[in-house]
Amino acid sequence: MKFWKSPAAIALGAILLLLPSAPAGALVTSATYTMNANWGFGFQALITVTPGVSVTSWTIEFDAADQQAVTNAFYAGFTQTGRHVTLTNRSFNGSVAAGSTLNVGIQFNNPALINVPPPSITFNGQPAAYSPQPYILASAGHVAVPEGGSATFGVTLSQPPTQNVVVTTPGGSTAAVVASPATLTFTAANWNVPQTVTLTSPEDADATGQAVYVPLNQQTGRPFYATDVVIADQIDND
Numbered sequence: 001m002k003f004w005k006s007p008a009a010i011a012l013g014a015i016l017l018l019l020p021s022a023p024a025g026a027l028v029t030s031a032t033y034t035m036n037a038n039w040g041f042g043f044q045a046l047i048t049v050t051p052g053v054s055v056t057s058w059t060i061e062f063d064a065a066d067q068q069a070v071t072n073a074f075y076a077g078f079t080q081t082g083r084h085v086t087l088t089n090r091s092f093n094g095s096v097a098a099g100s101t102l103n104v105g106i107q108f109n110n111p112a113l114i115n116v117p118p119p120s121i122t123f124n125g126q127p128a129a130y131s132p133q134p135y136i137l138a139s140a141g142h143v144a145v146p147e148g149g150s151a152t153f154g155v156t157l158s159q160p161p162t163q164n165v166v167v168t169t170p171g172g173s174t175a176a177v178v179a180s181p182a183t184l185t186f187t188a189a190n191w192n193v194p195q196t197v198t199l200t201s202p203e204d205a206d207a208t209g210q211a212v213y214v215p216l217n218q219q220t221g222r223p224f225y226a227t228d229v230v231i232a233d234q235i236d237n238d
């Protein structure tokens with residue numbers, strides 16, 4: 001008997017069509033990670049988790065980037081072993097209903113100036129469907145700039161924009177180191193082609209090298225890319 005002619009098979013097919021496509025208990029747990037403030041040697045990030053099943057306690061785990069150290073967590077306890085970070089619920093927010101959103105903030109020390117998000121996030125030991133935040137990527141964290149001279153670094157995006165992205169560099173004329181050009185424009189065609197930023201240090205009268213923050217901030221475009229920060233280390237010649 002050909003199974004597709006079987007009345008029983010036809011009846012089973014009809015029953016299957018009536019079942020919901022995502023039965024309760026099979027919802028996917030999702031997670032996002034967003035760097036919402038970056039001041040160079042530290043930053044704050046927001047993690048959101050939408051559990052697929054209701055929970056009464058939770059852990060969120062991920063691997064931080066090289067040298068990143070959690071210094072504080074908001075709405076969670078935290079421990080860190082090497083690069084591995086574990087966040088745990090506080091007494092008041094252990095219960096999270098399936099499909100509702102849990103928000104946790106984290107603050108890091110970030111001496112290596114890395115703004116790349118964690119590669120994955122697990123929730124109660126299970127990998128979450130993870131949407132890492134796009135980011136602006138400088139080719140170096142620190143750039144040495146000789147006084148009276150210049151140095152360069154490159155900038156790319158982590159993924160193509162859906163709407164052209166303009167990134168600004170600080171253009172202060174009185175700084176010990178000046179970055180140019182003042183803006184970089186990335187499109188769906190050139191997002192991964194490094195654009196050169198030139199750091200120039202005018203001669204000055206002091207006898208010390210200044211460290212100048214060069215934040216790379218998105219001004220327009222979509223999606224939203226995390227800020228990267230370069231530190232220009234002026235090499236004094238006086």
Ligand SMILES: [Ca+2]
Pocket residue numbers: 147203204205206207208236237238
């Ligand atoms: Ca000098």
